[in-house]
Amino acid sequence: MAKIVGVHGINQEFRGSNTIYDRWLPALKDGLERVGARLDSDHEFRCAFYGDLFRGRSKSAMGIPNYDASDIDSDWEKELLLEWWEEAAKVEDDIKGPADLSTEKATPRRVQKALNALSGSRFFGGVAEKIVISFLKQVGGYLHNPDLRQQIRGRIVEAIDQDTRVLVGHSLGSVVCYEALCQHPEWSVEVFVTLGSPLGIKGLIFDRLEPSPVSNLGSWPGSVKRWINIADAGDIVALEKELNPLFNGLVEDKLVYNGSDAHNASNYFTASETGEAIKLGLIDE
Incomplete structure (x- = not known):
């Protein structure tokens, strides 16, 4: 089954688990190749998907509402x-x-x-x-929507099995993964990788996490042994590039350069830093 599970962020409502998998798998392989690692099978990677929960049901078939x-x-x-x-x-x-x-x-x-x-x-x-x-x-x-929040987390639960060792969350997906890990300490996930994460935005996101931070420190995510947080300096979504101070000094923060498309998930996956982080969960002890 899947040793690695990837979770997407915002703006994916018109895709699905298979289309995201097709985009991310080659990038993940490239990142692993850069550090001398590989998957034994493509089936070792799986993508959880929740974007359809944001997909509108516009009667006029206009898609995204004409917000202003x-x-x-x-x-x-x-x-x-x-x-x-x-x-x-x-x-x-x-x-x-x-x-x-x-x-x-x-x-x-x-x-x-x-x-x-x-x-x-x-x-x-x-x-x-x-x-x-x-x-x-x-x-x-x-x-802000408790029912939606639980539905989205449920999609992560469906994707995790006893073989899952690495959970990778991109953008909003990193927040969903963090909360799911906290909610399920019985999981066998050992490595948590966050890419372009907004988890550290004080007041707006960090202070609204479940479970709530205590004395300005967030809870450790369940069964995780290593948490590697990877951000591009130009990634606007990852406003706070260093999560280490917010989680008791245990997060390993790393900066990468993704070019002009700083928040792009595939660019993050091809980075050697991401490859090294994922590789940690593929090593049999």
Whole structure:
């Protein structure tokens, strides 16, 4: 069965476990090859999938709703949007960031300026602003909708079996994996790999984890023996590149360079650092 399980992040609602598997498997193999390792069988890798739970049922068949600035209606959404804008300005010279991150000053005009900046950024690749807003709402939907949260975690549970030794979470998937591991300490997962993870965003994500952090420290994820967190310095989603201080100094943080597509999961998988991390779970003791 699957020794390695991969879990995707946001913006995958029109794909499925097989299409993501077809994208990730070659990249995973390349990352392992860089460190002198390989899979004995392609069946040792499996992808859990939950993107369909975000797939709309639009009567007009228009797909993603035509969101605009007025649809960013919660302080949580405004704050994360401003955080993304500020981070984009740090890594892209042609973007001017916000002068103030206070949500009290997140007027409709400032929200629109943030959307304009992010939609035109290299990171978001010139996507329409409605897609940026859709990203926000998917992250918020997971954190603020208990039924959806449990449904998504359930997809991870279905993918894990007694042979699973490595769990890899990309983007929002790293949050889902973390919570699932905490909820299931009986699992045999020994290596946890987080790629482009937003887990360390204080206030917005870290402080809303289940279980809740205690004294500003997060719980250790279940049966895991090694946790390797991998981020690109230009990855806007991974606002906090170092998770080690938030989890009792036990996380191994590593920086990689993914080129212009900093958050791309396949780029993360081909990195030798990711290969080394996954290799740890393939070594028979």
